[in-house]
Amino acid sequence: MQSKMESRYIRGVGMTKFGVEDRSTMSFSQEAISKALADADMKVGELDAVVVSTVDSKMNDERQRHYAAMVASIIKRKIPIIRIEAVCGGGGAAFWGACRMKFNNMLVLGVDKVAGAPTPIVTQEIMHAGDNFWEQEEGLIFPAINALVAQKYFSQYGATHADLELISFKNHANGAKNPNAYFYKKPVTLEKIRESQMIATPFNLFDCSISVNGAAAAIISHDKADIKVKASALHTDCLAPFERDSLTEWSATKYAAKEAFKQAALTPKDIHVAEVHDAFTIVELLAYEDLGFAKKGEGAKLIREGIVNLDGKLPINPSGGLKARGHPISPTGVAQLVELADQLRGRCGERQVRRANVGLAHNIGGAGGTVTVHILEKR
């Protein structure tokens, strides 16, 4: 058991709108930090430490690597600040790390700027999250890896692309109701999803999440607050999927989920709402199973029967997920926790989930290389 974690609470959360706005990462960071502090009713002087997650990217023209010191410049405080990075799973990993450190009030910040760069640069930069030597040299960039996972899943379990279309449709329907989502007020029809351009068989454009800019922040504390961190688990798997036992069961998710439910003394049935890592539609489908919400091979039932819809029994990705809120890399894992905190507090307006007292966040780095699972509870 990796727990022995002391009681932790979320005192406040904040995020920027995710989108293609061309501002500096410092500006995105400042906005998210200010909103989280205001939400927690705290002054910056009350922070004891910061964990920041950001990829070290050439995708924007800032050319900055030493982001802990940049955060020091933003908050003008002499406190410990470190950077924890795990590519697309960086936000969750930073929160996990912060949960393990004995500072009273810790800020967790995810920030990145991905939109706007030329596509070949973005593709190349994102590829660095996966295996270069064995896989990418053979053409296995992320859409291709995940497309192979989908093909394997279809042949093993009989699901079809129609199931993935429903996942995309659901997440766009939710995102259209989220003012922080890139696709806010831009619902997408099933027909448009079906007819979008092919990316890598069986994926078309609407199976893939969208690269955006933004920042998200959360303040965790030893002091009691209304949102309790019931569980915090992280697991790691080898880099290249070809090295794994299975393409269609991601062991890092399974291990992290098992650990998280053990820490929380809960089962998957106790979860009221979840944010899962839908970098590609198939990844959300696998998450249903690897997190324990469905038996192996039966995940598609959850979307076919509407169980994971906003008005279903277990709404998944009410924020719109990576698909429709957008995926700015490191902020994603923190934004999931922002959404859960807002859901548990009943602040989500049009996309509010009924009876949301216990929420689960699932964030992935790479094709299943680093996975965090967090469970939050409204006290």
Add this chain to the structure above:
Amino acid sequence: MQSKMESRYIRGVGMTKFGVEDRSTMSFSQEAISKALADADMKVGELDAVVVSTVDSKMNDERQRHYAAMVASIIKRKIPIIRIEAVCGGGGAAFWGACRMKFNNMLVLGVDKVAGAPTPIVTQEIMHAGDNFWEQEEGLIFPAINALVAQKYFSQYGATHADLELISFKNHANGAKNPNAYFYKKPVTLEKIRESQMIATPFNLFDCSISVNGAAAAIISHDKADIKVKASALHTDCLAPFERDSLTEWSATKYAAKEAFKQAALTPKDIHVAEVHDAFTIVELLAYEDLGFAKKGEGAKLIREGIVNLDGKLPINPSGGLKARGHPISPTGVAQLVELADQLRGRCGERQVRRANVGLAHNIGGAGGTVTVHILEKR
């Protein structure tokens, strides 16, 4: 006080030789991990978690960003692995982070490959550790920033380049005795140091540390072992030196040192041996003062009077430091702890410090942006 850290011990250490050998980072990592495990008399199956530090660099052709998952591939274990990165201070920051997490046996690994890339690429990549917008656009790359610090220090306190030459000479003399150092068996004369090419007034080539490849590892544990981690402190300052109160006192070092001595209930007088971050000779001189080994403005006395020489009262950088062992970025902070553990255990042969029971390590990221101070004690 950032402490509340539970008792931690170093069970084993290991490192590769630092140099220009052209091997994969995986190969360097594997060697350092194997050596640390052997030193600890542990099997890889006994590890409970890993913190890895590596820069996310284009300086080598591996193009890999997701290093936690690469470590999973090396150790073939399903355990939590995270990456903590703080440019040149990454090794110390990773150790600091690991000290705060409640896993029984944690591996801390620093690995990077810097040598061999074309100089403009290395320069550009290293620049990402500093402020791009306000400083580097004006020509303030790291040698230039530190040269300005030296000029300011000379004018304020009356030291001269002759003092810096003595620091370089001492570190080369020590490194010549360290089989893991790049300059092993390659002592350098004072004449050669004086006559080397100008880099940025007042620096010549021998004021600057050398970029190398390598890895270093340490295993820390709750289980009692002969080396105790008496203190672990990290502080952060803003990115650009122009924003600071002083160019010649680095506050992150001062805060981290104050915190570390408080945790250890020791004073600077209690330290028998230290590894300090001599990225440039002036940085070692400032460290004498900011760590409390000398009064402000009087640091040069320590080198003039031979106090910090290998046979002096307080030997500093017996390993040869960044100057002569070499500076592979993230491994540096871990290698300092490897050297201290070896010194405290009396395993350093020709460069063994007499009566070394308490050692201090001081690692910097950027031009004073992130600083860690660790104090180790032989039980």
